[in-house]
Amino acid sequence: MSRDQKFFDMYSLVIGVLVVFTIFILVLAMEMSERTQGVFTRETDEYKAAVAERIRPVGQVYLPGEEQAAEAPVVEVVAEPEPVVTAMTGPQVYNTACLACHSTGVGGSPVVGETAQWTDRIAQGIDVLYDHAINGFDGDAATPMLPKGGRMDLSDQEVRDAVDYMVAESS
């Protein structure tokens, strides 16, 4: 056997072993990857969903006849804030609702500031005055005191504050 022949045989053997070894490694690696990544990553729902999201087309094309109704815009209902009604003060109520009669004595109404016209009325007690101002009062005067002076939009408290003011001004 020539030396060349010997070398060639040896060379072929080594190459053959290496090829077999490479194939073995390759098969082993594929098997390993299948048992780990394949099962635990690529086939999980999260992974699939993530991929589907990444490769999702930017827009969608509808051919005539297969249009889809656009999604209805979401209308947010914003609750309107309740209007803040601030109560008027006693003098404010008096000036807007009571002054018309009580500054001049229309219909025999007691004039605010005329102490003499108020002494007997104040003597009844403040609660009676409140009651008469809120619910009305038909006394000796020519005309009756209308409930809340005709201003039914006033709150009871606003009327009471006005009475307090009128009494304070007349005693």
Ligand code: HEC
């Ligand atoms: C349309 C005219 C008129 C208006 C407006 C009016 N009053 Fe009088 N008020 C009278 C008359 C008239 C009397 C007297 C009634 C009587 O003694 O018979 C009176 C009496 C009163 C008395 C005395 C009640 C008593 O027991 O003696 C009070 C208190 C009073 N008014 C408060 C008010 C207040 C508060 C307002 C405003 C919210 C008001 N009035 C608006 C006509 C009015």
